[in-house]
Amino acid sequence: MSFETWLGRSETSTDLITAAPLAALSATLDRPALRPPDGAPLPPLWHWLYFLPLYRQSEVGPDGHARRGEFLPPVPLPRRMWAGSELEFHHPLCVGDKVTRVSTIAAIDEKTGRSGPLVFIKVRHELRRNGEPALALAETHDIVYREAARPGAVAALPAAAPDSAAWERKVVPDAVLLFRYSALTFNGHRIHYDRSYVTEVEGYPGLVVHGPLLATLLIDLLREHRPEASVVRFAFRASSPLFDIHPFFVCGKPASDGKTVRLWAKDHRGGLAMEATAVVA
DSSP states (O other), X not given: OOOGGGTTOXXXXXXXXXXXXXXXXXXXXXXXXXXXXXXXXXXXXXXXXXXXXXXXXXXXXXXXXXXXXXXXXXXXXXXXXXXXXXXXXXXXXXXTOEEEEEEEEEEEEEEEETTEEEEEEEEEEXXXXXXXXXXXXXXXXXEEEEOOOOTTOOOOOOOBOOSOOSEEEEEOOOHHHHHHHHHHTTOOOGGGTOHHHHHHXXXXXXXXXXXXXXXXXXXXXXXXXXXXXXXXEEEEEEOSOOBTTSOEEEEEEEOTTSSEEEEEEEOTTSBEEEEEEEEEO
């Protein structure tokens, strides 16, 4: 199936940065549930609490996402994952801002991997606040679709994570954490909260930890150890899924240049789940 007609397709949406979702995410991350005042800047990546996918119940597909073929092409492969993102932070988004987001399908790439056919879709989001012409935030979001697990197939072991962390935090995921993050982002993807679906249909051993939640935890680790730093660029790539059946670790190590921080997440056995790079000012 060719998806060339979807290249360049765009959509525009607006949202108002309100305080309640910020307090809710703070509580979900086990921080005080404080509602910041108007003018308070969003922490990096917390813009994912806005521009939520508000598709109608009748438009829900079998995996909990919106049925395909509207903005995103109707890729027939059943497994959909957030593979990574690259972000540039130009101006802070603040509580009270009215923000416009223009989303454009920038690339579609069909490949064949060890697990079968793959489709990669790259979506560019440009965010501007309060009618200003200058970009506040630019994000390139990579989505990957692939086949369901074959019966009896054994998942490949992840690569080993670095063992040189300067910072490390243990995270014990559970169904409530994953449900709360799904609710905050209006994410209906059933792999994060429907255990029978994720194990019996998609063949995973447990509920899948959200890629953006994991990226948010990496940034949260950076904010804990470098609270004065301002993130100007951030890129992450997911390499292996994490599940609610085991704890995992978020790790970081600042570079000698004082501006670059390497971040990664590893599973309970030390396998690499996500790696990221932040540039701070």
